[in-house]
Amino acid sequence: MTTPSFRESILRHLTYSFGKDPDHAILEDWRMALSLGVRDRIVDAWFKSTKRTYETGAKRVYYLSMEYLIGRLLEDGLVNLELVDEAREVLAEFGYDYDTVLADEPDAALGNGGLGRLAACFMESLSTIGCPAHGYGIRYEHGLFRQSFVDGRQIEQPELWLGQRHAWEFERPEVRYRIGFGGHVDVRDGHYRWHPGEEVEAEAFDTPTVGWKGRWANTLRLWSGRAIHPFDLEAFNHGDFTRAAAPEALARTISRVLYPDDTTEQGRELRLKQEYFLTASALRDILRRFSNQFDDLRKLPEKVAIQLNDTHPAIAGPELIRILVDEKGFDFDEAMEIAQGCLSYTNHTLLPEALEAWGEQLFGRLLPRHIGIIDRIDATHAGRNPSRTQSMRADQSVKMGQLSFVMAHKVNGVSALHTDLMKTTVFSELHGLHPDRIVNQTNGVTPRRWLLSCNPGLAGLITESIGEDWVDDLEQLSKLEPFIDDAGWLEHFDAVKRDNKVWLSNWMRDTYGMHADPDALFDVQIKRIHEYKRQHLNILETIALWQEMRENPNADWTPRLKLFGGKAAPGYFFAKDIIRLINDAASVINNDPLTQGMLRIAFLPNYNVSLAERMIPAADLSEQVSTAGKEASGTGNMKLALNGAPTIGTLDGANVEIRERVGADNFFLFGMTAQEVEDRRRVEGHAGLAIAADDRLKGALDLIRDGRFSPGETDRYRGITENLEGPDYFLVCSDFTDYWRAQREVDVVFRDDKAWDRMAALNTARSGWFSSDRTIRGYMADIWNAESLL
Ligand SMILES: *Cc1c(COP(=O)(O)O)cnc(C)c1O
Secondary structure: OOOOOHHHHHHHHHHHHOOOOOOOOOHHHHHHHHHHHHHHHHHHHHHHHHHHHHHHOOOEEEEEOOOEEEEOOHHHHHHHOOOHHHHHHHHHHOOOOHHHHHHOOOOEEEOOOHHHHHHHHHHHHHHHHOOOEEEEEEOOOEOOOEEEEEOOEEEEEOOOOOOOOOOOOEEEEEEEEEEEEOOEEEEEOOEEEEEOOEEEEEEEEEEEEEOHHHOOEEEEEEEEEEOOOOOOHHHHHOOOHHHHHHHHHHHHHOOOEOOOOOOOOOOOHHHHHHHHHHHHHHHHHHHHHHHHHOOOHHHHHHHEEEEEEOOOOOOHHHHHHHHHHHHOOOOHHHHHHHHHHHEEEEOOOOOHHHOOEEEHHHHHHHOHHHHHHHHHHHHHHHHHOOOOOOOOOOOOEEEHHHHHHHHOOEEEEOOHHHHHHHHHOOOHHHHHHOOOOEEEOOOOEOHHHHHHHOOHHHHHHHHHHHOOHHHHOHHHHHHHHHHHOOHHHHHHHHHHHHHHHHHHHHHHHHHHOOOOOOOOEEEEEEOOOOHHHOHHHHHHHHHHHHHHHHHOOOOOOOOEEEEEEOOOOOOOHHHHHHHHHHHHHHHHHOOOHHHOOOEEEEEEOOOOHHHHHHHHHHOOEEEEOOOOOOOOOOOHHHHHHHOOOOEEEOOOOOHHHHHHHHOHHHOEEOOOOHHHHHHHHOOOOHHHHHHHOOHHHHHHHHHHHOOOOOOOOOOOOHHHHHHHHOOOOOOHHHHHHHHHHHHHHHHHHHHOHHHHHHHHHHHHHOOHHHEHHHHHHHHHHHHHOOOOOO
16 A cells, blocks of 8 residues: 555545535635644554554653643644645645645643643653653643733633644543542541542543654643533433533533633632542553553553653642552552652742642542541651651641652752752752752753744754754754854844744734834743733833933934733733733833834734744844742743844843853843842842832833823822832842843844844854753653653
8 A cells, every 4th residue: 555645645635534625625624634634644653653662561651731732733743744845835736825724723722831831842852752651631621711902901711722623632432531529438447448429531532742753653642521421311301401411511610721820829629620630530541551561560660650740730649549559459658659659740830829739628528538648648758757847738738749749759840040949948858858859850842843843944044054953953053153153144044033023023014903123123021921020020121211212312222122922810910910011001102203113012912832933033032031039940031042032031940051051141141149039038128229229210110100101090000010119029120220231231232233143143053952852851861761762
């Protein structure tokens, strides 16, 4: 049998999968036919990979994550299978534009931000490397909300990513597990048995994830909630239609929506149910697969590595012990040891408000057996470590960070600084007791999506210069360094950036009617809106700059476009005020005839993976201005540096390592260090002192307070100004003056084309270390003890 050509495959799907001929097919038909053509080839790679894993009996990695911020998958597949040119030709032949067809695919936004995007990059890298792996998550019906602005305010609408046909998943009706909640626990002769009071069914949906050149494909398995008895016929027959459908509605609630906040812990019952639903289904599946191939559960740690992406799946420890003890007859200590051998935990934040802790009432009601197991884990740990002072069961709660730490054989931070801070703050006692447990794995991003596919111009220049091996060996980008001294090459690099800026500018005009001058410096801050990320520092500087320009309009200003993107959690009112202030400032400043052509603000709505892919290649400057010690790593910083945007940033998260690698001369550093932040907070009235010492800052705050951006409503931003003038926990005022200084340095360098291009190109050439391939190899070697099968 010969493999049909890609063209044949697309046309066959159009005809036989969708029942259309080319004359009657609509855009969505073409998108789907193209996707299924790609999917067929991914499936071939997938079967080969699965077979090989089975035959070698290799260790498997299981990544448990409540979030996967995937984005679109069609281009990912086309790029990894090197079918882009063929796809373009076939579509053109039938009068369709490649980019239009690709843009028809909805973003799968099953995540909030960095944590979920990391999980998606990891899945791609695991496949590129050929590490046998499964990702487990929840198939949310509604991903992260869709954001729009009305009068500058954020409006949230439900995201309907499954509202259009979706090409990538396979429903697995035969893979279903019953997941219980509540009920009671029987004890007989020291044996425990849990009798749940309520049960739902988890059904698997599989998406194959393909790596570079289609050499390997793994599985992302997402669970969907279903009722065990979907329909109450008796109630229906009595005319009670609502009650008849209730079981189905209740069960589906569990996978209905993604919680739209990953920086505060809300302690809601449904969230805990989601966490247990994901974790229990995954463990059932992992043990079933293990038992198909091996018999001795004591060998589990040799064959199974389970990574907890933050504490959300931390119930995996107690659940695995419960299965081993209650169902398989192990004694407790041995079960605990087996679980620890399999489990490892990634910490993503030290923000106290984000550390998960569940009230014991709620926890005990929902998971009555598990709370007993956690008490026993805690007692065992305390017994072995008599000097220990902190319990995971203090304050009538269950502390998921401590539970995860104790149940893991390795615990990792996501940047060097963050890992050091873990050791000295949240986990200092546990680190003292287990000094070998904490390791660092600095985050990374996949170069296939975040360079090759999103920035074809730059990718083309790189391949022309050093060959294509950089795509899965990103540190080869260092071979670009000698080219940077070549004026012709550097001009080419500059032209690529300029094309990307023109492209974005046209897209903004066509999509939003926004004006963007490609000659201006594109100054980009894109990420979730949060006080610690300090978008308000950026807008304050923008307002101060506007004032300075008005006072001195004939000076030699560097034209700037301040580009923003990001969503605020729906209940985070301060963050929503920041969004509104940026939009309000935009409508005043963009309409000021005195500063036309010198300063503009554009806040692009609905920041998601696809928007990031459009903005990042066009960025000149990367804003990474979080309060030092607060951003665990960041990955947006890496994407921007890789695409030739130097950073203006603090010594926070992976910024520290980016600066070390690209060189201090190619990074605009400002602000306090994490230690200075701690010291500064202890200075009485630090914000007032900073404001008194800086007239520009004072002037900007005065304008906001006087209603310059909220005519007729002077107290619209009182929340922000009073916070900044008062507690200013995130030290916006104390870092302002130095931020202003660094921004003016940016102005100067940007006016020197050559100097700027050099700096930008060096950022690309020296960012190769930030590939998620490097991160995954680190996890494989230091945490999972897993090997590539390629
Ligand atoms: C990379 C990425 C993030 C993470 O950005 P940070 O700047 O590291 O917070 C968030 N959202 C999307 C859509 C991303 O692509």
